[in-house]
Amino acid sequence: KTMLSWQRTSYHFQPEDNWMNDPNGPLYYKGWYHLFYQYNPDSAVWGTISWGHAVSKDLIHWFYLPFAMVPDQWYDISGVWTGSATFLPDGRIVMLYTGDTVDIVQVQCLAYPANLSDPLLLDWVKYSGNPVLFPPPGIGVKDFRDPTTAWLSPDGDKWRFTIGSKVNKTGISLVYETADFKSYDMLDGYLHEVPGTGMWECVDFYPVSTKEVNGLDTSVNGPGIKHVLKASLDDDKNDYYALGTYDQFENKWVPDDPELDVGIGLRYDYGKYYASKTFYDQNKQRRILWGWVRETDSEYDDLLKGWASVQSIPRTVVFDQKTGSNLLQWPVIEVEELRSKSVEFDNVKLGPGSISPLKVGSPSQLDIVASFEIDKDAFEGTVEANASYSCPTSGGAANRGKLGPFGIIVLADETLSEGTPIYFYVAKGANGKAETHFCADELRSSEAPDVYKVVYGSKVPVIDGEKYSLRSLVDHSIVESFAQGGRTVITSRIYPTKAINGAARVFLFNNATGVSVTASVKIWNMGSADIRHFPFNQL
Ligand code: DQQ
Numbered sequence: 001k002t003m004l005s006w007q008r009t010s011y012h013f014q015p016e017d018n019w020m021n022d023p024n025g026p027l028y029y030k031g032w033y034h035l036f037y038q039y040n041p042d043s044a045v046w047g048t049i050s051w052g053h054a055v056s057k058d059l060i061h062w063f064y065l066p067f068a069m070v071p072d073q074w075y076d077i078s079g080v081w082t083g084s085a086t087f088l089p090d091g092r093i094v095m096l097y098t099g100d101t102v103d104i105v106q107v108q109c110l111a112y113p114a115n116l117s118d119p120l121l122l123d124w125v126k127y128s129g130n131p132v133l134f135p136p137p138g139i140g141v142k143d144f145r146d147p148t149t150a151w152l153s154p155d156g157d158k159w160r161f162t163i164g165s166k167v168n169k170t171g172i173s174l175v176y177e178t179a180d181f182k183s184y185d186m187l188d189g190y191l192h193e194v195p196g197t198g199m200w201e202c203v204d205f206y207p208v209s210t211k212e213v214n215g216l217d218t219s220v221n222g223p224g225i226k227h228v229l230k231a232s233l234d235d236d237k238n239d240y241y242a243l244g245t246y247d248q249f250e251n252k253w254v255p256d257d258p259e260l261d262v263g264i265g266l267r268y269d270y271g272k273y274y275a276s277k278t279f280y281d282q283n284k285q286r287r288i289l290w291g292w293v294r295e296t297d298s299e300y301d302d303l304l305k306g307w308a309s310v311q312s313i314p315r316t317v318v319f320d321q322k323t324g325s326n327l328l329q330w331p332v333i334e335v336e337e338l339r340s341k342s343v344e345f346d347n348v349k350l351g352p353g354s355i356s357p358l359k360v361g362s363p364s365q366l367d368i369v370a371s372f373e374i375d376k377d378a379f380e381g382t383v384e385a386n387a388s389y390s391c392p393t394s395g396g397a398a399n400r401g402k403l404g405p406f407g408i409i410v411l412a413d414e415t416l417s418e419g420t421p422i423y424f425y426v427a428k429g430a431n432g433k434a435e436t437h438f439c440a441d442e443l444r445s446s447e448a449p450d451v452y453k454v455v456y457g458s459k460v461p462v463i464d465g466e467k468y469s470l471r472s473l474v475d476h477s478i479v480e481s482f483a484q485g486g487r488t489v490i491t492s493r494i495y496p497t498k499a500i501n502g503a504a505r506v507f508l509f510n511n512a513t514g515v516s517v518t519a520s521v522k523i524w525n526m527g528s529a530d531i532r533h534f535p536f537n538q539l
Contacts, residue, residue, distance in 0.1 A: 004305040006500045007477040010365050010528040011338055012293075012310040013062055015052055019044050019302075020309045022202060022275035023290035024051060025085040025095050028283045030119035033059050035290065036068050037311070038082060044302040049079040051097075055120060055534070058334045059288070059314050063534035068124045075099040075107050075131045082202055083109075084277065086150040086159065086218075091116065094181050095124070096147040096161065099131055105141040107131035108163065110181055120534070129182055136174070136186055139165050144174075146202045149279065152219040153177060154248045162191050164200030164231060171197035171231055171263055173205070175251055192229055192253045197263030200231035202239075202275045205253070206287060207246075208319040208327070215287030215318065217280045221248055226319060228327065229253050231262050232275050239268045239276050239291065241327065243319070257325070266326060269312075270391075271440060271456045271491035272296055278317060289315045289329060293478060296452040296493045312491060313473055313480060320487060323461045328486040331473060339367055339524035350406065350510035350517040355416075358521065363504035364411070365526040366474040370508075370519060371467040372406055372424065378515040379403065382428055385514070389427040391439035391457025397421035402514035403428065404437070408521070409507040410474050411445065413498040420445040420494050421509065422481045424460075424468045436462045438470070438483035440490040447497045460488035475526070476500075 013035065014020060024036040032055040039052035053068040069080045076099030083097025095111040109130040114123035135144040143165045150159035159181070162173040173191040178184040191205070207216045211224045221227075227246040232239050240263045244255040255261045268276060269291065276291035291312040295302055302308040315329040341361050348356060360366060385402040397405045407423025409416070425437040439457030446453065460483040462468060472481040479492045499505065510517040 004301060007305060007495060008307070009310050009475045009478055011060065011335070011526060012313060012475055012478060013054065013531065014307065014310045015039060016064065017044070017306045018042065019046055019307075020052065020292070020311070021046065021049075021294070022082045022292050023277050023311055024082050024097070026277060026279040026288070026290055027085045027087070027093065028279075028281050029093070029121060032057065032119050034121060035062070035311070039067070044306055044308045045299055049081060051080050058337065059332050060334050060337060061530040063532065065120060065122060065534050069097070069111060069126070073099070073126060073130065074102045075109060077102050078104055081106075082146040082275065084147055084149040084161070085279070086161070093121070096150070096181070098145040098147065106135060106144040108133035108147055127182070132182065133176065133184055138167065139174070143199055148203055148205050149218050160187070160251075162203050162205055164203040166199040169198055170195045171200040171233070173200060173203050173229070173231070187251050189251070191251065192262065194261050194263045197231065197233055197235070199234035201234050202232040202277060204228070204230040204276065204278055206278055208287070208317070210319050210321065213318060214285040215280055215316070217282070221246060226256070227253055229262050230268070230276070233263055237274050239274055240264070241266055241268055243325070243327070260325070267458070268329065269489045269491050270458045272493050273312065273491045286316045287318070288332060289317045293491055293493065297448070297495050298450040301450065310478060315486070322463055323487065326461065326487050329489050330482065330486040331480070335367070335473070338527040338529065340527055342522055342524040345508070345519070345521045348508055348519045348521070350508060350519060352513050352516060353400070353511060355507050355509040358506045358508060358523065360506050360523050360525070362525040363506060364474065364476050364501050365528070366410070366472070366506070367524040367526050368408060368410070368472045368474065368506070368521065370408055370521040371469040373467050373518045374403065374406070374426065374515045375517070379426070382514055383432070384430050385426070385428040387427050387429040389425055389437055391425070391437050391455050394425070394439065394455055396441035396443045396455045397423055397439075397509070397511055400511050400513050401425060401427070402512060404512050405439070406510040406512055406517045407470065408472065409509055410472060410479055410504075411494050411496050411499045412505045412507055413496070413503060414505055416507070418444060418447060418496045418499045419507070420479060420492060422470060422472055422479065422490070423509075424470075424483070436460050436468065438488045438490065440479070440481060440492045442492055442494060445492070446495045448495055451495050456490045456492065458488055460484050473526070
């Protein structure tokens with residue numbers, strides 16, 4: 001256990017021990033942010049799931065609370081699975097979740113707080129009429145799970161929510177309508193379907209403003225609003241979203257761009273990130289995204305260290321008004337409370353093939369903000385360069401092109417035998433048009449033999465006049481990286497054997513052959529979050 005104890009994160013949410021997966025029912029209530037999560041209290045691998053529960057004033061420091069729900073009824077005895085919260089106008093809270101029954105059938109269940117005057121929402125009551133929904137005809141008993149937060153129907157007198165499923169290989173989202181959360185009607189047709197995408201887990205569906213910067217409550221619709229539809233694809237374990245329009249009268253969602261439909265287009269994150277869920281934070285008028293970040297080491301190591309998985313740093317999500325074609329994700333502002341001492345490196349010149357160490361205080365807990373400019377003449381003089389580049393098949397940062405890669409290397413050891421480059425790679429087509437890729441190369445991240453190591457990444461839109469900019473949050477075994485203000489995001493789990501704690505190093509690099517790069521970097525040491533049991537005995 002101690003051998004791997006440095007891998008524990010210092011400012012990401014994780015339980016004290018054992019296995020965690022999906023975030024569930026996040027909400028803000030009477031001064032507290034609540035996070036529930038899929039939790040197996042018996043082991044560091046997935047098993048019979050309960051709902052863990054924690055609260056925070058600021059989304060960074062947390063108190064563990066007693067379990068909100070455990071598998072104790074015939075309809076959820078095989079697992080209290082993922083669900084979402086809805087606030088009713090009278091102040092009540094309803095939690096819809098999936099139960100895995102004694103016969104391994106997926107059913108939907110209703111729970112609510114026993115005592116609304118308790119800000120901690122400690123006690124949850126399972127409705128006596130549970131389960132409230134069985135799989136409908138034509139839907140497999142193991143293909144019916146993860147109800148969303150509900151939104152109001154056009155007349156405002158009923159609630160709707162969606163549940164992911166599949167028919168053959170087509171991913172679908174079913175929509176139900178209810179006035180009282182006790183009896184429900186399934187609406188005709190689907191909210192949306194995409195052939196070939198398989199089972200849709202943890203569907204999320206919410207409005208974003210195309211004009212304002214604030215987030216929107218789930219029921220808001222009208223002019224100046226687009227709807228995001230997200231599905232977690234069971235077949236490839238990634239979270240895919242698309243922007244589109246929701247016709248509430250037809251109860252259909254239509255993607256803006258059919259080529260960027262759900263499951264075939266954009267991802268929230270091109271690294272390890274799954275089963276995410278948003279909620280509207282009425283405290284700060286923003287929409288916040290939580291995501292489950294699993295391990296990429298072996299199950300054996302997880303059992304050895306006694307825990308598995310972390311939650312991402314919560315991110316605010318807004319529509320990108322500059323591109324009009326993607327979301328922007330950004331770590332919640334509260335994470336900046338953890339910033340302490342900073343160092344700055346301005347206008348560092350990086351010739352082709354150069355690397356430059358940066359002296360930082362706490363190399364395993366950092367918030368790094370960096371921007372890069374490439375030599376304009378060399379860029380314009382380049383006619384064509386690596387037009388068919390793609391991060392996952394590129395071979396990583398060691399592979400040199402004319403206009404890339406350049407970026408940072410984190411969690412490296414002094415000799416660079418271990419290290420994880422986070423970088424940009426500019427490609428240029430025969431038509432002279434540039435495309436920028438944002439990648440995280442884990443190929444040399446660890447000398448441990450049984451660790452999953454790949455190159456993650458995707459394209460990132462860069463608008464004329466913008467520098468290449470990135471932000472990376474480094475926390476021992478996790479690095480979350482955001483390019484161009486959060487247009488493309490990559491989360492890495494990293495298990496170095498040498499670049500640990502104070503032995504880790506940070507570098508700037510430019511491995512392009514045809515262009516020099518000017519970098520400016522600011523790096524903060526990050527403190528640790530206070531995450532502990534709620535001090536009931538001190539009340
Ligand atoms: N995890 C839950 C399910 C969900 C899956 C079970 C996604 O409800 O579909 O732990 O990770």
